[in-house]
Amino acid sequence: xxxxxxxxxxxxxxxxxxxxxxxxxxxxxxxxxxxxxxxxxxxxxxxxxxxxxxxxxxxxxxxxxxxxxxxxxxxxxxxxxxxxxxxxxxxxxxxxxxxxxxxxxxxxxxxxx
Amino acid sequence: xxxxxxxxxxxxxxxxxxxxxxxxxxxxxxxxxxxxxxxxxxxxxxxxxxxxxxxxxxxxxxxxxxxxxxxxxxxxxxxxxxxxxxxxxxxxxxxxxxxxxxxxxxxxxxxxx
Numbered sequence: 416x417x418x419x420x421x422x423x424x425x426x427x428x429x430x431x432x433x434x435x436x437x438x439x440x441x442x443x444x445x446x447x448x449x450x451x452x453x454x455x456x457x458x459x460x461x462x463x464x465x466x467x468x469x470x471x472x473x474x475x476x477x478x479x480x481x482x483x484x485x486x487x488x489x490x491x492x493x494x495x496x497x498x499x500x501x502x503x504x505x506x507x508x509x510x511x512x513x514x515x516x517x518x519x520x521x522x523x524x525x526x527x528x
Numbered sequence: 529x530x531x532x533x534x535x536x537x538x539x540x541x542x543x544x545x546x547x548x549x550x551x552x553x554x555x556x557x558x559x560x561x562x563x564x565x566x567x568x569x570x571x572x573x574x575x576x577x578x579x580x581x582x583x584x585x586x587x588x589x590x591x592x593x594x595x596x597x598x599x600x601x602x603x604x605x606x607x608x609x610x611x612x613x614x615x616x617x618x619x620x621x622x623x624x625x626x627x628x629x630x631x632x633x634x635x636x637x638x639x640x641x
């Protein structure tokens with residue numbers, strides 16, 4: 416069975432501090448990987464996607480970056496957090512393109528103070 | 529561009545009521561249409577999908593029928609339970625949308641006993 420694990424579960428960070436969020440997918444080879452962001456009470460906004468190791472495409476510019484160092488790992492990071500980065504970060508995977516189902520992790524709740 | 533519209537931001541029902549959440553889309557061709565459900569503090573979960581005109585998707589007592597004529601994929605359930613309280617998202621993915629699976633704004637369902 417496939418599992419998707421996100422870490423950490425929650426973070427409280429200061430404005431200007433660095434951030435690194437992670438996601439690991441087990442049980443699937445070469446999945447498409449995505450990062451989504453959700454403001455409190457808001458909809459899902461896609462941030463990045465990756466179809467293979469070492470390749471990441473940005474969808475929305477939010478002063479964030481992403482990397483895929485391994486087939487089963489996806490990292491979201493920034494060197495300087497902004498207040499606007501607060502929200503719920505979700506990692507997801509799919510087999511193939513966006514006409515296929517997305518499977519989401521449990522998410523990371525980020526509060527920037 | 530491709531888009532998904534959910535007209536109800538919130539729906540309040542009593543147990544055993546009939547549920548309808550409206551979803552209309554704008555896209556060329558035959559996009560894949562999805563319903564996801566998100567419980568508080570969790571990532572969205574896939575409910576079901578459809579990709580052809582008149583195709584019905586269903587899961588857990590929920591169902592929706594792909595209607596190309598009215599560009600709709602309305603979510604319905606005959607008898608809701610308190611445990612159905614959650615946020616429901618309609619989404620679409622097309623070959624033309626690149627890696628973007630577009631989500632609607634979500635409908636918060638609250639079911640009271």
